[in-house]
Amino acid sequence: MKLQFNLNGCHVEIEAPADTSLLSVLRDYLGLTGTKEGCGVGECGTCSVLLDGRLVNSCLTLAAQASGRQVVTIEGMSLPDGSPNDLQQAFIQYGAVQCGFCTPGMVLAGEALLASNSQPTRLEIREAIAGNLCRCTGYQQIVDAIQSTAQKRQEVNPNA
Amino acid sequence: MPEFQFIGKPTDRVDALEKVLGTAKYIDDYSLPGMLVAHTLRSNLPHARILRVDVSAALKIPGVVAVITCEDFMDHGRFGYPIADMFMLAYQRVRYVGDGIASIAAENKAALQLGLDAIQVELEELPGVFNPLTALNASTTIVSEQPWDAPEYPRGNLLTHYVVRKNDPQNELARCPVTLEEDYSTMHQEHAYLETEGALAVPWPGSSGVTVYASCQSPFINRGNLVRTLGLGEDNIRVIQPQVGGAFGGKDDLMYQISGQVAKLALLTDRPVKMILSREESLIASYKRDSMQMHVQLGADANGKLRASQIHATVDSGAYASITPFTAWRSSIHAMGPYRYDACHVDTDVVYTNNGYSGAFRGFGNTEVCFAIEQAMDELALMVKRDPIDLRLQNCLRPGDTTPHGQLLGDDVSLAECLEQVRKLSDWKRKHAAYTRQAAEPLTPGEFRRGIGVAAVFHGMSLGAEGVDFAVGTLTVNSDYTLTLTSGLTDYGTGSRTAFTLIAAETLGLNPQRFNMPRPDTDLSHDSGPTVASRATVLGGNATHVTAQRLASLLNKSAADLLGCREDEIVRHGELYIGPKEEPATFELVVEHAHKIGLTLTSRGRWSSPEIHWSMETGQGKPYFAYHFGAQVAEVLVDTGTGKVDVTGFWAVHNTGTVIFPQGACGQLYGGIAQGLGYALMERVDYDNGYIQATNFDEYLIPTALDVPDIVGAFVEKPFAAGPFGAKNLGEPGVVPTAPAILNAITNATGRRIRSLPASLERVLLGKDLRKEGSSTACKLGLN
Ligand code: FES
Ligand code: FES
Numbered sequence: 001m002k003l004q005f006n007l008n009g010c011h012v013e014i015e016a017p018a019d020t021s022l023l024s025v026l027r028d029y030l031g032l033t034g035t036k037e038g039c040g041v042g043e044c045g046t047c048s049v050l051l052d053g054r055l056v057n058s059c060l061t062l063a064a065q066a067s068g069r070q071v072v073t074i075e076g077m078s079l080p081d082g083s084p085n086d087l088q089q090a091f092i093q094y095g096a097v098q099c100g101f102c103t104p105g106m107v108l109a110g111e112a113l114l115a116s117n118s119q120p121t122r123l124e125i126r127e128a129i130a131g132n133l134c135r136c137t138g139y140q141q142i143v144d145a146i147q148s149t150a151q152k153r154q155e156v157n158p159n160a
Numbered sequence: 161m162p163e164f165q166f167i168g169k170p171t172d173r174v175d176a177l178e179k180v181l182g183t184a185k186y187i188d189d190y191s192l193p194g195m196l197v198a199h200t201l202r203s204n205l206p207h208a209r210i211l212r213v214d215v216s217a218a219l220k221i222p223g224v225v226a227v228i229t230c231e232d233f234m235d236h237g238r239f240g241y242p243i244a245d246m247f248m249l250a251y252q253r254v255r256y257v258g259d260g261i262a263s264i265a266a267e268n269k270a271a272l273q274l275g276l277d278a279i280q281v282e283l284e285e286l287p288g289v290f291n292p293l294t295a296l297n298a299s300t301t302i303v304s305e306q307p308w309d310a311p312e313y314p315r316g317n318l319l320t321h322y323v324v325r326k327n328d329p330q331n332e333l334a335r336c337p338v339t340l341e342e343d344y345s346t347m348h349q350e351h352a353y354l355e356t357e358g359a360l361a362v363p364w365p366g367s368s369g370v371t372v373y374a375s376c377q378s379p380f381i382n383r384g385n386l387v388r389t390l391g392l393g394e395d396n397i398r399v400i401q402p403q404v405g406g407a408f409g410g411k412d413d414l415m416y417q418i419s420g421q422v423a424k425l426a427l428l429t430d431r432p433v434k435m436i437l438s439r440e441e442s443l444i445a446s447y448k449r450d451s452m453q454m455h456v457q458l459g460a461d462a463n464g465k466l467r468a469s470q471i472h473a474t475v476d477s478g479a480y481a482s483i484t485p486f487t488a489w490r491s492s493i494h495a496m497g498p499y500r501y502d503a504c505h506v507d508t509d510v511v512y513t514n515n516g517y518s519g520a521f522r523g524f525g526n527t528e529v530c531f532a533i534e535q536a537m538d539e540l541a542l543m544v545k546r547d548p549i550d551l552r553l554q555n556c557l558r559p560g561d562t563t564p565h566g567q568l569l570g571d572d573v574s575l576a577e578c579l580e581q582v583r584k585l586s587d588w589k590r591k592h593a594a595y596t597r598q599a600a601e602p603l604t605p606g607e608f609r610r611g612i613g614v615a616a617v618f619h620g621m622s623l624g625a626e627g628v629d630f631a632v633g634t635l636t637v638n639s640d641y642t643l644t645l646t647s648g649l650t651d652y653g654t655g656s657r658t659a660f661t662l663i664a665a666e667t668l669g670l671n672p673q674r675f676n677m678p679r680p681d682t683d684l685s686h687d688s689g690p691t692v693a694s695r696a697t698v699l700g701g702n703a704t705h706v707t708a709q710r711l712a713s714l715l716n717k718s719a720a721d722l723l724g725c726r727e728d729e730i731v732r733h734g735e736l737y738i739g740p741k742e743e744p745a746t747f748e749l750v751v752e753h754a755h756k757i758g759l760t761l762t763s764r765g766r767w768s769s770p771e772i773h774w775s776m777e778t779g780q781g782k783p784y785f786a787y788h789f790g791a792q793v794a795e796v797l798v799d800t801g802t803g804k805v806d807v808t809g810f811w812a813v814h815n816t817g818t819v820i821f822p823q824g825a826c827g828q829l830y831g832g833i834a835q836g837l838g839y840a841l842m843e844r845v846d847y848d849n850g851y852i853q854a855t856n857f858d859e860y861l862i863p864t865a866l867d868v869p870d871i872v873g874a875f876v877e878k879p880f881a882a883g884p885f886g887a888k889n890l891g892e893p894g895v896v897p898t899a900p901a902i903l904n905a906i907t908n909a910t911g912r913r914i915r916s917l918p919a920s921l922e923r924v925l926l927g928k929d930l931r932k933e934g935s936s937t938a939c940k941l942g943l944n
Contacts, residue, residue, distance in 0.1 A: 033189035034182020036405075038354040039439045043857035046354055074182030088180035092172050095823025098655065098831065100179030101354040101405030107180060126865040133857065135352050135406050138830030139865040141823065 005066045007032075008076025022066050023047045023058040026073060034074035034104045038133070045132030048105035049073045055112040057131075074104035077111065086152060087111060090145035098136035105132045110146040119150055166665045166672055167820050167885050174658045174677060175403070184403045187358040187375045188436045195360075196225055196265040198425055198435040199272050200418075201279050202445060203254035203261055206290075206514040206850025207301070208283035210252055213262055218278040223271025226428045227279065228421065229262045237420060239385040243319075243481040245304055246413060248389050248420035254283065255303055255479035256516050257850050258445035260417060265425040265433045288514040288850050289317060292476040293453060295511040303479060303512035319477050319510040320485050322492040325779035326564045327503035329457070332468035336459030338543055344456060344532035345916045348476075348845035349449035349838075350854075351521055352862050355405020357446065358436035359418045361426035369396030370423045375404045376415035383682045385416045386423055397423070401680040408835070409520035413482050414446050440855045448845055450484055450518035451476045452491065452528040456536045464544040466555045468503040469564075471495045473529065475510045478517030484510055486623065487518075487525035493783045494526045496564055497533035498575050498618035499555040504564035506779075515847040522832065523895045526619055527839070531917065534615035534900035538907065547592065548614050548904065549583050552791075556616065566780040572888075574815040574876045575616060575789040585872055586793040586811040588612065592908070599911050606801035610808075611909025615897035616791045620784030621698055621889050622769055629769040631703035634685070635664065635711045637761035641748050643670070645677045645707075646685035647700045655824030656696040660704045662820050663884050667708035668715070669732045670747060696891065697820070699767060701884030707765030714761060718754035719745055770882060786882060788893045790814035792833070794901040798909045803925030805841055805906060810871045817880035817888035829873045829894040836898020838863045841918055 003025070004013040014029050026032045026049070035058060038046035042060040049058045050072040051065075079085055084092065087110050097103050106129060113120055113128035120128065125143045134142065178184040215227040230236040230249040237248025250259045262279050266272040287301045294300060295317040304314055314320070333339055359374040369392060376382050379399040386397045399419070404411065418435055425433040437445065452475050459468040473491060477484040492508040521527075541548040556579065557563060559571040583589070591612045598609060622629050636644045645664050647656075657677045665672040678684055713727075716737075720727045723739030730737055736744040745753075754761055774781035795809035812829055819825045842861045846853040854860035879886025899917065906924060907913045914923050922929060 031191070033185070036186070036355070037188070038356075039857045041439070041856050041858060044354060078181055082181075084177065084180050091180045092176040093170075095173065095827045097173060097176045097179045098827055099353070099355070099404060099406040100175070100184055101186065103179050104182040122870065130864045130866045133354060133862060133864065135354055135408070135835070135862060136831045137827050138832075138834035138871065139868050140830045140871055141827055143865065143870075 001064065003063050003067055005068060006070045008072055016063055018064060020063045021059055022049065022061040022063045022071070025063040026058060032073055032075050036101055036104060038101065045105045045109065046102055048108045048132060050108055050112060053112070053115060055109055072108070074107060077107055087114070087146070087149045090149045091142070094141045094145040094148065096137060096141040096145040102132060102134040106134065106142055110149070113146065114150055114153065119154060120147070122147060164666055164885065165669070166662050168818065168822060170823065171658060171662060171672065171821060173655055173824065174661055186355055186403045186405050187360060187373060190360050190373060190402070190434065192362065192432040195432040195434055196267065196425070196429060197269060197272055198263055198265045198422055198433050199276060200260040200263045200421060200435070201276050201281070202441070203250065203257060203259040203283070205254060205283055205285050206257050207286045207288040207303070208254050209286060210250060210254060210261065210281070211284050212280070212282040214280040215262060217280065218264060218275040221271060221274045221278055223267040224264060224275035225267065225431070226265045226425050227262055227275065228424050228428070232424055233389040233420065234391045235389065237389040239389060239416060240413070240481060241381065241483070242485055246417070246480050248417055248424070253286070256514055257852070258516065259479065260421070260445070263421040263425060265429055290513055290515055290847065290849055292451070292474050292511050292513055295513050296509065303514060314512060317512045319481055319512055320488070321510070322489050322508040322776070323779035324492055324496070324504060324506035324565055326501065326566070329459070329468035329470040329503040329505050332503040333457060333459040333470065336467050337462045338460045338540070340456070340458045340536060340540055340543065342456055342536060342539065342915060344454045344535060346452050346528045346531050347917045348451045348516070348518065348847070349521060349843050350443060350845055350860055351408045351410030351446070352860065353406030353408060353410060356437040356439055356442040357411065357415055357418055358434070359415065359422045360432060360434040361422035362432045363426040363430050367427045367430050370426055371398040371400060372419045372423050373400050373402050374415055374419045375402060376411045376419065377407050378412060379680050379682050381412070382416050382419050386420060389420055390423060390427065399682045408522045409524065410446060413480070413519055439857065443855045443860060444852055447478070447482050447517045447519035449521035449527065450487060454529065454532040456532050458536055458540055460540060460544065462544065464540065464546045464551045464554055466499050466501055469496045469501050471506045473508045475508060476513055476515055476518060477510050478513055478515050480517040482517055482519030484518050487520060490525035490620065491529045493565065493620060494618065495529040495533060497530070497537065498557045498616055498789065500557060500561060501564050514850045516852060522835065522892050524892060526617070527896050527899070530615065530617055530896045531900050534897060535903055535913070535915065538613070538904045539913065549579055549588060552614070552616050553579055557618065565783055567782045570786065572786060572817070572878060572880045573789060574878050575618065575791065577876045578789055578791040578813040578815055579616060581874055581876065582614070582791045582793050582811050582813040585813065585874060586612070586795070586809065588614070588793060591795065595908050599908060603800055609798050609800055609909040610795065611798065611905040611907065612793060612795045613901050613904025613906070613908055614791060614793045615901035615904060617789065617893050617897040619788045619893040619896060621786050621788060622784065629699060630766055631699040632764065632766045633660070633700070633703040633707040634764045635707050635762065637751055641674065641751060643675045645675050645704065647677070647704060655821055655827065656700060658824055659697055659820045660700055663701050663704045664708045666885065667705055668712050670735055697887055697889045698883050699769065701820070701887060702767035703765055705884045706767050707763050710763035710765055711761065714754065714759055714763065715750055718757065718759055719750045721757060722750060722753040786880065786888070788815060788888050788890070790893050790897065792897045792901045794898070794905045796902060796905040796909055798906060798924060800910065803921035805919060805924055807837055807867070807869050807902060810869050812871060812894065813874045813876060814890065814893060815876040815878065815888065816890050817883050818877055818886035819875050820885065820887050825875065825890055826873055828890050830871050832892070832894025833871055833898050834863050834868045836895040837868060837902065839917060840899035840902040844918055844920070
């Protein structure tokens with residue numbers, strides 16, 4: 001079937017079987033490999049993307065469900081010049097990245113949280129990323145990175 | 161401590177940028193024109209004779225391009241280190257559920273599935289060995305054959321046996337006023353790297369050779385196996401490691417098989433071939449941390465001074481040896497814990513069964529025995545009414561002590577400092593007293609109770625007396641004044657590339673930004689042995705240091721010539737070279753001058769670990785050249801109504817020597833503790849008659865961000881003389897004492913002791929298992 005949606009700010013149209021997952025469309029049809037597959041059953045969060053701003057597991061989302069909607073992947077997170085945004089920069093600075101396989105999903109989980117809660121507590125951050133597994137970091141530096149980004153954004157724009 | 165320019169300062173991990181941007185390439189992110197996809201048909205029986213494998217029908221399916229079995233490899237694809245008992249695809253018998261039988265390459269996934277279904281396999285089921293404790297009984301089926309080149313292995317199902325011997329503990333135990341005798345058991349653990357295994361093989365023109373991109377830990381061992389089993393020369397095989405999405409010890413043997421399978425298929429078809437495992441296939445086919453059954457006897461004086469220990473351990477190696485002979489040797493060496501004894505015996509039996517198979521996993525055999533000895537120490541503390549930290553301080557190894565193995569320790573030993581610091585950091589005295597008082601009171605059902613527990617660790621550095629221990633590094637100054645650094649030790653997320661870069665930058669007095677470190681590649685770097693067992697920082701770091709010193713001396717010669725002075729008159733300021741008279745010279749000028757006077761600005765350095773020795777017969781020697789020490793404290797909240805345990809606080813103090821890459825060091829520590837927390841409370845690999853019961857993350861639970869508390873970590877940075885800039889290794893020990901610290905805390909809260917892993921709800925609540933074992937149908941082979 002024909003699918004069209006907005007991907008990282010651009011309109012895309014593709015032809016794919018009706019049962020294709022959004023993850024497969026992103027990786028296999030569009031070649032955007034930043035979104036990962038860690039389990040294929042909705043348990044690990046490495047396939048996280050934003051669908052109309054909400055964090056979803058793209059392995060469990062049919063591409064058809066994205067039709068006509070806004071999809072944001074890790075490729076859409078960086079600044080226009082290709083450099084990392086403030087949250088991505090904080091991941092680097094706080095040592096929140098080890099093997100990096102969970103990182104794209106974690107960054108999106110962080111963004112989804114900060115969009116709805118500009119001053120999350122550490123517990124709220126942990127809750128927000130609880131659907132994203134990381135086997136390397138023990139999560140602490142990821143929580144640090146998200147928390148510090150929240151604080152910095154708050155300083156720049158106190159009314160957010 | 162000397163002031164460093166770069167070492168120990170906050171730094172960005174060298175590959176963090178591409179990882180946060182999502183541009184880092186992992187194996188499944190590769191795609192090439194004409195690429196075939198591959199899959200391996202795996203055994204659904206734990207032990208069977210292969211009567212027939214007929215691939216002819218599969219080959220007739222449109223889209224199926226090639227099918228291979230063990231017959232397509234030299235010597236049936238036999239490989240393995242230290243014991244060559246595995247095959248690229250099963251030969252004559254399958255020995256575990258998940259053993260590969262045949263591999264297919266096809267144009268697309270649909271053809272692949274049809275091809276898999278069309279392979280005809282006839283198996284004759286054989287009795288399986290599932291209980292490691294009866295594996296050695298005379299009547300038990302034999303799992304493995306004797307390899308022709310290793311007549312000493314195995315003896316029946318006994319893969320190998322290790323001893324440690326100091327005096328006669330039974331004699332001592334008979335005279336000790338306080339004795340303890342208990343059994344402890346641990347369970348297999350899955351590495352659960354978030355990236356599953358995978359490899360891509362790209363044939364050279366006319367199939368004259370092959371390049372394999374493999375998500376593995378040790379590219380050189382991988383190449384060695386390919387050379388032997390494909391019948392190609394070393395120059396015709398190149399192994400490149402892409403970004404690896406976690407390994408923790410788990411990406412060796414199965415990855416070597418996958419590499420062999422795709423390489424053979426690529427050579428046969430003359431097309432690129434990629435194979436990626438699904439999570440289910442990964443959980444079923446991959447090796448695990450071994451499980452161990454331990455019988456521990458301790459004897460002490462009435463005041464708690466340890467006198468004797470006698471420990472017997474049975475290690476389940478499963479269907480193949482993998483590197484379990486090394487991990488089990490490490491278990492034997494560490495089984496008595498970091499304590500002084502007048503007498504100590506350890507006996508370790510490593511047995512074959514048909515329960516999957518075991519291999520390297522962070523902690524490398526020490527995690528299992530630490531679980532037993534550190535709980536036994538707490539049990540002893542209760543018996544002699546001593547504070548658990550006091551008891552450990554009274555008995556722990558200190559500088560100048562001799563270990564039960566007969567090894568005289570140096571002045572780098574700092575376990576006492578670690579224990580003292582963690583006691584302070586965790587507010588131990590107050591909490592332990594309060595929780596102990598509370599535990600004495602009768603329990604109201606449903607009440608929440610707090611507890612606190614400690615565990616100590618020592619961890620021998622690098623492979624120890626059984627393995628080859630050296631590493632090689634190279635450095636080249638490029639024409640754009642950047643430097644290229646290589647190391648044969650891989651970085652699969654541990655941050656060792658960053659640490660090596662900092663060591664080179666510090667040694668040369670050049671900014672870390674000037675350095676680039678290509679990913680490990682058998683064509684571009686030098687063999688440095690396996691990347692396991694906490695080898696990277698000390699071995700790889702020292703090799704980098706030696707290499708950088710050689711280059712530094714070349715640059716100094718050039719600078720002295722340029723500045724018209726003696727080499728020893730040169731002073732460095734930032735990147736500048738300053739002589740007594742002339743204007744300071746920049747690095748660029750010094751490099752240009754070196755070219756002018758004909759110096760080649762490359763260097764290669766090798767570092768071998770100091771001499772170690774071990775006698776398998778007498779059970780004495782110097783097993784490791786030095787040890788890492790550490791102590792951890794866990795605080796838990798137990799819901800006595802449901803048995804649910806929350807780890808609410810965690811403190812860890814480790815003797816790391818100089819910390820080279822601080823964010824990396826903390827990350828290794830936190831990550832290790834999180835894995836230890838999973839091991840303690842939730843991670844369950846049950847083999848039911850050889851069938852694993854958890855095949856994805858919905859059944860195999862690993863800690864989420866809500867399960868892991870904020871951890872307070874601290875380092876005892878006493879410089880270690882034999883380490884690069886004084887550093888010790890850190891990657892492994894973080895995971896080792898975590899589980900016993902948590903279980904000791906649970907006992908402190910509830911008064912109940914759990915001696916088997918994991919501390920699941922019913923074990924915490926009732927002290928025993930309710931769980932009915934699963935069935936073989938719960939093990940989905942996940943081939944679709
Ligand atoms: S791949 Fe989608 S949740 Fe794991
Ligand atoms: S960094 Fe490896 S899984 Fe998170």
